[in-house]
Amino acid sequence: MSEPNAPTTAAQADPLLMHDGVRLTVDNGAVATITLCNAAKRNAQSPALWRALVEAGRLLPGSVRVVVLRAEGVSFSAGLDRQAFTPEGFDGEPSFIDLARGSEADLDATIATYQEAFTWWRRNDVVSIAAVQGHAIGAGFQLALACDLRVCADDVQFAMRETSLGLVPDLAGTKPLTGLVGYARALEICATGRYVHAEEAESTGLANLVVPSAELDSAVQDLAAALLAAPRDAVIETKALLRDAASRTYEEQCAAERAAQGRRLRDLAGVGE
Template sequence: MASSAQDLGPVLDKDGVRLTVDDAIATVTLTNPAKRNAQSPALWRALTEAGRLLPGSVRVVVLRGEGKSFSAGLDRQMFTPEGIEGEPSFIDLARRDDATLDATIAEYQEAFTWWRRSDIVSIAAVQGHAIGAGFQLALACDLRVVADDVRFAMRETSLGLVPDLTGTHPLVGLVGYARALEICATGRFVTAEESVNTGLANLAVPAADLDAAVQDLAAALLAAPRDAVIETKSLLRGAQNRTYDEQRTAERASQSRRLRDLAGLSE
């Protein structure tokens, strides 16, 4: 990259989230290392806003966390009776009617949904602890590059809850039902070695090399024509919901669009 995204003026910088843009690469950084980038509704709203503020020039989005941990999960204050000031506590949420409670959780989930948009490829750079909501945020991205000290864990079930921030679908897709159930139900740590071996992570590197490895991956992704990447991503994302013959049909339609575009015959 011509310059470091961290050196550029932020497009967004609030509630523990900073968004910077360097031409085709955007960087979303969790900026509260003193609390191991603990998550809160305010942080989720800022993440949602970051997705809305992405310029059309952006092709790759890098998600990273400052400090020794990517994100240690929910802010512990959310588990107290009083909760976080200005936000509903868990007790407050439980007292809401079904429709309101559902709408509140759906709003929280918005912070985790935009990372797989067809027009971008998102990369989570994960070091140290990625627990609960932190694990699910890493799972929200298309790709994961991890440091050798990474420790994933899904602790919600151990606390009497379930993973509800969109993490269950990608987890099952990456590691399979049986392993996903075991990881969630036991709340155990998943190491860098296991995460690569099971397909949870694309690459593991020494912690000191994490940023460089992500930059190299981003550059490789940008080498291919944007429209071809968008079509390929759409094909792969839809493959698990199509039959073999349906996927063949989708491939033909995508390739027809690419051939006409390259020949200058697209509408």
Template sequence: MTLLDQDGVRLTLDGDAPDASVATVTLANAAKRNAQDFAMWRALAEAGRLLPGGVRVVVLRGEGPSFSAGLDRRAFTPEGFEGEPSFMDLAAREDAGDAAIAEFQEAFTWFRRNDLISVAAVQGHAIGAGFQLALACDLRVCAEDAQFAMRETSLGLVPDLTGTHPLVGLVGYARALEICVTGRLLRADEAERIGLANLVVPAADLDAATRDLAAAVTAAPRDAVIETKALLRGARDRTYDEQRAAERAAQGRRLRDLAGLAE
């Protein structure tokens, strides 16, 4: 079932709403290696708003040989995208484009909602904005030919599409800094070794491995998965004793629910 198909983004359900538990968001501009533009970001944000409440897993994938080669190069020209503000226009605004960037970031933030587990299926290039889109997801399954690079700093910019927080959390500050300021390529084997990729498989097995992971996630009771994700996401910002307290509170909610005593 297709819920959205516009501006290089397609949202489909594995089954009929409201019973579907898995949704797939596909970057559907293979001719441009799924290069991203402002319209695609608006469509990605809309995909998040259109998800039925029963969806538990969102798979993010790209058509063709590349997951996403990053931001469309037209963004770096003086004229930018037709009908859209250019980077020069954004820079000239009183807020230096802050409001526009916040809107762009909405395309990336909803993948980390506590009521969802998001899985990026990455093949070929995941460069710049493509890398950050893969980082927006909770989990990453990579084909052996996957290549990541954070090229923004090399262009005189910074990664501003929500990628810095998860990158530091996954690989640590020093390695994240080196990855960003050098702009170098990380291949799939290194990505797996440093904790960036959860699983690396032959390219022919990427879809099957992603389906298997989605099935494993949906096998556990939904409320327990939601509570566990919330616990783990908040762990870095809590002290040890605060995390202990959060665990007790979450377990109390689960026990009351299982006993039929939930409010």
């Protein structure tokens, strides 16, 4: 039996969401854990799972500062469920074959809705951490890239296999990948579909940290605790500065820093209250 005042872990907390292979729990208000929980299918992805991820983002309480994305089983995510490419597709869903036969506008709009599951993780009011073990293939790789930070087990295997299927990575993963490893390496990884293992992931910046598999959860907890140590507004402003830095000129970034620091100083001084 746990102690009366012991903190509730994500595993113990009542889920705010649990369907379509996704579970959302919140630990003590500040840390949310989103778990891919279809280990029997190696957390293969589908449009239903993507809608559940979008819903999880919408359900986050305002008190949440850190979002941890993890997965049950031996693999983080084996990528898109190949059933999407069969004529019958998923129950109640158009198959990708049917989508391809529709109008270009409808296809574009549908892919845009899929991408929503991969874009909200970088919003400024939270810091997202992907805890990645085993295979993170295709859509699984892109879901890990969707997060701000990645802590990886030493058995991790990233691969972008879309080109081997005659496709391209289209779930918002190409920009963060290029930002992390550079154009040439990103092109080589995507065009060859080869595996990126733990040592290379850490040395190229794909992984912020690589730890033994048994230490993955504790390493993520330690990182979350470190992120919570700083005042929330300072982290939000810093994340916004860094996230948009690549799209600004040097002078524009300096101006953004001045404006952000002005807001922080006025807040600390109680000016305007």
